[in-house]
Amino acid sequence: MFAGKTILALITARGGSKGLPGKNIRPLLGKPLIAWTIEQALDCPYLDRVVVSTDDREIAETARGFGAEVPFLRPPELATDEAKSIDVVLHALDYFAQQNDEYDYLVLLQPTSPLRRKEDIGRALELLIRNAARADSLVSVGEISHGHPAMVQKIDDEGLLQPFLGQRITALRRQDLSPAYVPYGVVFISKVDKLKLLKTFYQEKTLPYVIQRWQHYEIDDIYDFTVTEAILKQRLEGNHEFSG
Incomplete structure (x- = not known):
């Protein structure tokens, strides 16, 4: 909770992947890829719950092992190449609504974007909630x-x-x-009521959360994976060029 607002973090991770099979649980510097995002979310004190939406039982078991909740398995029709991310998000919100469990904000975290700084999720939430009178959502972007x-x-x-x-x-x-900017999966946030109404994080009143150049990678194939692993290794070794 932050500023009296309840906050749900949702990590989406389906089992199928054509570009890099099994990528969500593929070892990345000794940990499954999804574990990096789960640990980053659990490290943010503002999040009331950290939930993984998946159709895959092995991903679910891995996620629970690293401390995330997996209260349901996503239906198969929401785990295809054609399935839209927003439908996965709305499915999760509908599930919790049926449990009389409502939230003010939803934070979407993509496990394929593990290059987050420790403070990114918290800073993004602070930025949006403190500007709630003039903005309803936030999207992480990087300058091209x-x-x-x-x-x-x-x-x-x-x-x-x-x-x-x-x-x-x-x-x-x-x-x-x-300057021109491209969205990256580091963090997406929206007021839940606006998300249900508009069915997108790209709303009329959307704030940018500008990330660093070294964070401009999303893992879709082995090339992305290799670059991301090299950057993470540099950060863990304390390379100041990757500490901004």
Whole structure:
């Protein structure tokens, strides 16, 4: 609880993964991938409950072993490649509502984004709740360092490069462009009533939580996994370049 508000943390982790099979329980520096996110959540004093939503019994057993709650198994239709993340979130909220267990805020944490600083979850909650009069949700974002939208190209039907956004650029320097941001799975937060109504974390009144450059990785394949593992190793060894 923070500022009198009840807060549910939900970690979503399905069993199927085509890019990296079994990734949610794949060992990452000696611990299952999902364990990093569970421990980060349990370390935040503001969270009333830390719950994992999964369809997979092995993931459920692993999650419980690291201290998370797994009060239900997600139905198969919410564990396919086509299933939407928001439907998984709403399923969990509906489950708790049926138990007469309501929350003011929901924090969505993706186990494929383990590069969180110890303070990230708490700081993000403080930022949103202290600004509750002007914002209803929060999304973690990182500034684009490569591939700015203004520079993105597409290949047309004749095999020629064309500006993706429709405006051709000429000798444009990255330093001359306005900052652009991409969302990452470090933390998503929303007021529960707004989440149920709008069915998205990207609402009209959404705050950004800007993360560091070294946090710009989400594990979808072996390349992401390898980079993330190297960064975590550097942080554990106290490399100051990864301590910001």
